[in-house]
Amino acid sequence: MDTRSQNVDVPGDLGARVRHRRTALGLSTSEVAQRTGMSTRRIERIETRPVILTGGELVRLSRALDTTITELFAPLQHQWTRRTALTPEPVLExxxxxxxxxxxxxxxxxxxxxxxxxxxxxxxxxxxxxxxxxxxxxxxxxxxxxxxxxxxxxxxxxxxxxxxxxxxxxxxxxxxxxxxxxxxxxxxxxxxxxxxxxxxxxxxxxxxxxxxxxxxx
The missing domain is CATH 2.30.110.10 (Electron Transport, Fmn-binding Protein; Chain A)
Known part of the structure; x- marks a missing residue:
């Protein structure tokens, strides 16, 4: 069965992972929107709150961020967590x-x-x-x-x-x-x-x- 048309209940921490990956690549939300064919508002919503995505949206999002769906859901690999000029220092709030x-x-x-x-x-x-x-x-x-x-x-x-x-x-x-x-x-x-x-x-x-x-x- 093709899962791309099915809705997927996405945990809220996926948004943080998407934002982290986008920032590491130096992309803006509008650039990710252009790559995925989604609206900028949709990308911003994915990054800030739990959402329901279609399988197709997950595929396009992973491709736009040069990663895989598995990596978006799984613990981040070490190369994602290394500090770079594009990765701000942690902030305690x-x-x-x-x-x-x-x-x-x-x-x-x-x-x-x-x-x-x-x-x-x-x-x-x-x-x-x-x-x-x-x-x-x-x-x-x-x-x-x-x-x-x-x-x-x-x-x-x-x-x-x-x-x-x-x-x-x-x-x-x-x-x-x-x-x-x-x-x-x-x-x-x-x-x-x-x-x-x-x-x-x-x-x-x-x-x-x-x-x-x-x-x-």
Whole structure:
């Protein structure tokens, strides 16, 4: 079957890779648009947000950037990450609270850090974000399930080692058992990967949300 006519759900990090490759080649968005037969606005949209592309668009884009579709999706090769005059130094930027919340809202896997018997404990959790609360499930006899209004830190990040890009979001707040209403809102939205019975819902009330982003373009 010819996949060029099919739509492909493209992850948001492809845009950063396209921009990185375009910059390394010294091309403008209008030049890439001309090479692909797309509009400049379309190229700019691909570089700045998740999009759905056709297979044909992916083929034209890879050819325009003198690369392959596999390389656009796979970790960058070493020659892409060498610093050149066309590759700016990485920049560390603080993120606004609304940017951080947008990243948290997607759910998934993050880490929590809390004090357990005088030691700092860090564990991964599956979570969802509901009504300004971070909610996850755990075993009823777990240490974190016993906490009520105790301080906790929540950390979420994403890193592209090939491009030296990434971001990190940190939430400081209080952890407590979720209420029945909160449990109802979170039903079917968070599923722990770990085995065993994990039917205790725990909520984090954020007091401070901050984040940083590092860009190499």
């Amino acid at each position: 603080p993120m606004r609270r609304d940017e951080c919340v947008k990243l948290i809202e997607s759910g998934g896997v993050a880490r929590i850090a809390y004090n357990r018997a005088g030691d700092l404990t860090v564990i991964p959790v599956n979570y969802c974000y509901v009504n300004d609360l971070i909610i996850f499930r755990t075993a009823a006899d777990s240490a974190v399930a016993q906490f009520d209004l105790a301080p906790i830190a929540f950390e979420l990040d994403r890193v592209d080692e090939g491009m030296h890009d990434g971001w990190s979001v940190l939430v400081n707040g209080m952890v407590r058992p979720a209420t029945n209403e909160e449990i109802e809102s979170a039903l079917n939205r968070v599923e722990p990967w770990a085995g065993g019975t994990r039917e205790t819902y725990v909520a984090i009330e954020p007091h401070r949300i901050s984040g940083r982003r590092i860009r190499s373009w």
